[in-house]
Amino acid sequence: xxxxxxxxxxxxxxxxxxxxxxxxxxxxxxxxxxxxxxxxxxxxxxxxxxxxxxxxxxxxxxxxxxxxxxxxxxxxxxxxxxxxxxxxxxxx
Numbered sequence: 001x002x003x004x005x006x007x008x009x010x011x012x013x014x015x016x017x018x019x020x021x022x023x024x025x026x027x028x029x030x031x032x033x034x035x036x037x038x039x040x041x042x043x044x045x046x047x048x049x050x051x052x053x054x055x056x057x058x059x060x061x062x063x064x065x066x067x068x069x070x071x072x073x074x075x076x077x078x079x080x081x082x083x084x085x086x087x088x089x090x091x092x
Contacts, residue, residue: 028076035069042066 045062048054 028080031069031073031076035066035073038062038066038069 042059042062042065045054045059049056049059
């Protein structure tokens with residue numbers, strides 16, 4: 001008589017829950033954080049210019065960067081909202 005060890009079946013480990021939705025939400029959060037940081041830098045540059053410690057050019061460049069980042073974040077939010085609205089409007 002031969003005795004063999006029984007090896008139980010094990011489920012294949014699931015990959016981490018990072019799908020398109022997870023990576024998109026992380027990317028959007030990073031985008032919003034970056035826009036907030038740029039807005040903070042722009043406010044600091046404006047305050048420095050008002051206190052005669054900074055130049056006009058630096059203030060204008062920082063404000064332009066902040067405006068662009070804010071426009072990109074707003075566009076991303078609008079497209080995400082449209083995508084969610086399309087998904088919720090689908091009939092099953």
